[in-house]
Amino acid sequence: MRDTRAGPPFSSPQALPCHRTGDPKSRDFIILLAPGFIHPQKPGRRYFCPYGNQIEGALASNPGLASRITVKRISFLRPRAEVVAPLGPDNQGLPVPHPR
Template identity: 45%
Template sequence: MTQRDLLILLEPGFTDPKRPGEVFICPDGAPIEGLLASDPERNTRLDIRRVPFQRPRKAAVEALSEAHQNLPVLVLGDEYPAPSDVKSLGEKRFITDTRRILALLAERHGFPKVHD
């Protein structure tokens, strides 16, 4: 069975117990959320999970491990060849750099590219 790419993001509008009364977005996830919003139909080409800020972040733990809960993360499926610059955890391959995630969403799923 082919595994699709999995994108895990923090839920927008999250709260941080250390800063009560404030509501946040993830500065690294915001550009990715913007890209996803620009072409919602393409979102169906990959699995997207948004998780609460508080740890443990179940989707990240299940996809990678308890030690790998920093978000955003793109866990690469096996539908497309993996680029050489990905991190590995056993057989799982993943990217945590926002700009690289944006580039891979364009390369692998046809989203618009970030202009440089």
């Protein structure tokens, strides 16, 4: 049984709290670390961001949601120009919703 206290499921555009319009230019945008990155100080192993993995799982299991959000996956290495430009060099942690 679904818990109705949490609000409606994300099954329609109206149910998405971040939904704006169908216009691709006004879609929500999130920046994630590319999965399976190699940490420069720990070569030979692949790593995954646990927070990004949760978002990747939500997007993979809900194609309707994935089709309404623009996702950019970037390298682990810093500086992360895609994040520094809008948020500054002190805020490079990911995932982060990208301000438009």
